[in-house]
Amino acid sequence: MAVFIASGIIFSLSSFLLALAYINENTTIVPVDGGKYTEGILGQPVFINPILAVSDADRDLTELLFDNLFNMAESYKTNENGEVWRYRIKDEVYWHDGQRVTSDDIIFTIELIQNPDSYSPLFSSWNGVKVSRISEREVEFKISSPYVFFKSNIEDLKPIPKHIFASIPPANIRLSNYNLEPIGSGPFVFRYFNKRADGYIKNYELEKNENYYNKKPYIDKLNITFYNKEDELINAFNSGLIDGLGIAEKKSIEKVNFSNNTFSLRMLKYYAVFFNPYSHQALKDKNVRLALLTATNKNGIIKKIFSGQATEVSDPLINTINETKNNSTKPEFSLEKAAQILESTGWKIKDNEIREKDIDKENVALEFILTVPEIPFLVETAELIKSDWEKIGIKLNLLVLPLSEINNNAIKNRDYQMILFGNILGRNPDIFSFWHSSERFYPGLNLSLYESKTADSLLETIRKDFNDEKRQSDLLSLNSLITSDSPAIFLYSPNYLYVARKNLGGFDSAEISFLSDRFKNIENWHVKTAKSFK
Numbered sequence: 259m260a261v262f263i264a265s266g267i268i269f270s271l272s273s274f275l276l277a278l279a280y281i282n283e284n285t286t287i288v289p290v291d292g293g294k295y296t297e298g299i300l301g302q303p304v305f306i307n308p309i310l311a312v313s314d315a316d317r318d319l320t321e322l323l324f325d326n327l328f329n330m331a332e333s334y335k336t337n338e339n340g341e342v343w344r345y346r347i348k349d350e351v352y353w354h355d356g357q358r359v360t361s362d363d364i365i366f367t368i369e370l371i372q373n374p375d376s377y378s379p380l381f382s383s384w385n386g387v388k389v390s391r392i393s394e395r396e397v398e399f400k401i402s403s404p405y406v407f408f409k410s411n412i413e414d415l416k417p418i419p420k421h422i423f424a425s426i427p428p429a430n431i432r433l434s435n436y437n438l439e440p441i442g443s444g445p446f447v448f449r450y451f452n453k454r455a456d457g458y459i460k461n462y463e464l465e466k467n468e469n470y471y472n473k474k475p476y477i478d479k480l481n482i483t484f485y486n487k488e489d490e491l492i493n494a495f496n497s498g499l500i501d502g503l504g505i506a507e508k509k510s511i512e513k514v515n516f517s518n519n520t521f522s523l524r525m526l527k528y529y530a531v532f533f534n535p536y537s538h539q540a541l542k543d544k545n546v547r548l549a550l551l552t553a554t555n556k557n558g559i560i561k562k563i564f565s566g567q568a569t570e571v572s573d574p575l576i577n578t579i580n581e582t583k584n585n586s587t588k589p590e591f592s593l594e595k596a597a598q599i600l601e602s603t604g605w606k607i608k609d610n611e612i613r614e615k616d617i618d619k620e621n622v623a624l625e626f627i628l629t630v631p632e633i634p635f636l637v638e639t640a641e642l643i644k645s646d647w648e649k650i651g652i653k654l655n656l657l658v659l660p661l662s663e664i665n666n667n668a669i670k671n672r673d674y675q676m677i678l679f680g681n682i683l684g685r686n687p688d689i690f691s692f693w694h695s696s697e698r699f700y701p702g703l704n705l706s707l708y709e710s711k712t713a714d715s716l717l718e719t720i721r722k723d724f725n726d727e728k729r730q731s732d733l734l735s736l737n738s739l740i741t742s743d744s745p746a747i748f749l750y751s752p753n754y755l756y757v758a759r760k761n762l763g764g765f766d767s768a769e770i771s772f773l774s775d776r777f778k779n780i781e782n783w784h785v786k787t788a789k790s791f792k
Contacts, residue, residue, distance in 0.1 A: 289476050289763055289784035296481040298491045298500035302459055303484075306440045306448075308416035309371050309378045310432060317774035319482065322464060323442035324416040325351075327364060328409070329472060330443070340404040340724055345412065347395045350471045353419045354447045361397040365389050366420035375428035382701070383411055404722040406729065407686040414684075417443070445475050445781055459484055476764070476784035489513070495757065501785075502758035504773060507635050508567040514757055519765075523754040526683040526771045528571040529636070531628065531643070531747040532705035537675040539622045540615075545603040546624070547744040552589045553596035553650055554747050559642050563635050564752055571748040573741045575687055575733065597650040600624075605651075613651035625653040629674040631661045636678050639749065670700045672707065679705060684771055687733055690717045693740055706745035713739055761785050 301315040308320045328334075332348040351359040368389045371378040388400040401408060422436055431437075438459075440448050446464040453459045461483040466475050483500055485491040488510055494500045496516045505511060511520065531554075535541045560568045569576075589595075605613040605624060613624040630640045637658055644654040659668065668674050681692055681703070691697050694717045697704040716736040723729040741748075756776060758765065764782035 287787045287789060289782075290786050290788045291476050292478055293476075293785035294479040294481065295477050295502070295762070295783065295785055296483060296500045298483045298485055298494050298503045300485055300488065300491060303438065303462070305432065305437045307418060307431075307434075307437045309367060309376065309380055309418060310437065312379055314773050315484065317772055318777065319440070319462060320416060320442075321444075321774040321777040322446045322480065322482075322780060323354075323440050323444045323448055324418070325442070325444045325472075326413055327415045327417060328413040330359060330417075331412075334409075334412075336408075338724075340406055340408065340722075341401055343399045343401075343408060343412070344392065345397055345399075347397075348471055349395065351443060352469055352471070353421075353443050354441045354467065355419075356469075357419065357421055359417065359419075359443055360394050361391045362394075363417045363420045364397045364415075365391060366424060367415070367417040370418075370423070370428060370431070373428040376431050383414075387411075404724070406721060406724050407688045410684055410686045410688075419443075445470050445472070446480055473781045475781045476786070477780075480780075502756065502762060504776070505755045505757060506752075508563075508565045508753075508755065511755060511757070517760055518757050519760050519762065521756040521758070521765050521767045522567060523756065523767050523776065524569065524769045525751055525754050526576065526685075526769055527680055528576055528683075528751045529639070529678065529680045529749045530571070531749065532677050532679060533745060534672060534675055534677070534705075534707055535745075536672075536707060538626060539617055539620070540624055541626075541675065543603070544744060545599055546605070548589065549596040549599040549605075549650075550647065550652070551744055551747045552591065552599065553593055553646055553652070554643055554749070555591045555646055556749055557591065559639055560750050562642065563638050564750070567755065568750040568752040571751050573737050573748060574681075574689055574693060574746075575737045576683065576751055593646060593650050600650065607651040611651060612653050623653075624651065625655070627655045627657050627675045629657045629659065629664065629668050629677040631664050631679070632658050633661065635752070640678055669705065672699060672705075677705060682771055688721060689736075690721060693717060693736075693745075708740070708743070708745040710739065710743065759785075763787065 299315055299318055301313055303315040303319055304313060305311050305316050306319045306323065308324050311317050311320050327345060330347050330351050331345045334343065334345045336343045347359060347361065353359060368384055368387065370376050371380045371384045374381070386402050390398050392398050399408070419441055422441055423431065423434065426434055438451065442448070445467050447467045449463045449465050451459055451462045461481055464480040464482070466478050468474070483494070485494065488505070491503050492510065492513045495503055495514060498516070533541045533547060540546045556570045560566060560570060600613055604615045606615065608614050615622055628640055628643070630636050637656075640656050644656060647654050664677070668677065669679075683689070691703045693704055693708050693713060695704070695709045695714050696702065698707040698709070713736060716732050716739070720729055720732050720736065723732065754770060754773060754776070756765065763784045764779070766779040766782065770776060
């Protein structure tokens with residue numbers, strides 16, 4: 259009897275193991291609907307409105323709550339010279355309150371952006387664009403001259419509902435409650451937010467948009483919680499209060515002690531030391547600029563500050579054009595070679611250990627002021643640069659200021675000799691605003707006040723040329739020209755690190771321009787899974 263029972267147990271166990279092996283071999287883990295995800299972010303939302311959003315918190319929420327016209331379109335076409343673009347909206351696109359999205363909403367959004375009373379940060383992108391109604395679902399854009407990258411404007415355009423905002427004077431649009439209680443068209447719907455008595459917003463509760471016309475998200479509820487400091491954010495993750503967060507500096511990862519997955523995203527953003535040649539006689543000397551570049555240990559900075567979680571940058575286009583661009587001529591870090599460049603061009607070390615030279619009967623010393631935003635990794639970068647430059651007879655004084663003061667004063671008035679700052683590149687290689695001579699002064703973004711007729715011509719041609727091969731060739735020429743002129747020291751592009759619980763799946767580690775771009779594939783994020791037969 260015992261033998262019979264034992265045999266039965268063995269048979270049952272074998273059958274179970276065989277069945278388990280069969281299931282494991284013939285099934286796969288797939289995401290399923292459901293669950294809640296809480297993300298913590300720094301800052302406070304002010305305008306959850308895509309035509310007014312300026313902060314990271316604003317852009318994060320608008321990315322989740324509003325969709326762009328390119329996604330809404332079932333088709334588009336343009337004429338041969340790229341001056342007329344026509345988009346047709348899908349039939350099933352609705353606002354979160356159930357109203358249909360029409361061409362009237364698109365037109366209203368563009369006209370509101372173009373109205374100076376609204377003070378939209380998108381004004382320059384849409385200035386001069388004419389928009390007209392073809393039908394309820396079709397809209398046409400006319401631009402004054404061909405612009406090959408206009409499609410990027412459409413990809414970034416998130417319409418707002420005309421029936422909500424039309425009755426509000428443009429000058430009062432910022433006062434609307436709908437900027438904090440938005441009605442959008444995106445994959446998630448606003449439900450409510452919590453705030454303290456002093457007005458500080460603690461969190462936003464969002465829900466899956468069940469009527470979303472594109473692929474619906476797996477996650478049912480998305481909670482966005484706000485913090486003032488990164489340490490508070492990390493403590494919240496370690497305490498289990500939030501499920502995910504972004505980290506700006508690699509060193510902060512060491513403070514995360516809860517089991518997690520860390521995703522590293524390449525950002526289309528770089529930092530550089532921009533030279534203002536009008537502020538210091540020596541900065542007009544290309545040899546001086548080349549020596550400063552040669553004396554900057556980019557790789558050492560990346561290793562020390564980012565533990566390798568950043569990419570060295572040597573040119574203004576970083577990786578937005580193909581890998582055929584020639585970086586073989588980029589100067590390698592060498593204090594000895596930098597000193598030789600200066601020595602051979604007449605910059606001699608004097609008794610004060612600073613190099614000097616007589617220019618137009620005036621004694622000029624290689625002593626500079628570097629303006630730096632009050633951001634820890636930028637201040638540390640500046641300190642490392644200062645230390646190396648001093649070894650070859652260059653004195654660098656650091657002026658560390660709050661970012662708001664730099665934006666409102668130093669950049670606005672071009673009041674700096676050198677400035678350590680960042681440029682964000684979009685999804686296209688249009689760097690006109692950063693390097694065209696017409697952009698040298700505010701509100702232009704040409705921080706080096708760079709002037710080159712050849713560069714200007716290339717920048718203008720690239721915008722108009724619909725021939726991909728010719729445009730690519732011009733981009734390479736432009737990239738080489740600006741790099742050889744050394745108007746700035748291109749430093750690095752830090753990675754964006756996203757930390758999440760191990761149950762988060764579907765996160766895409768693609769390149770991003772803005773931090774909010776991490777949500778562009780939010781419909782694939784999931785926290786629940788199940789086994790499914792292959």
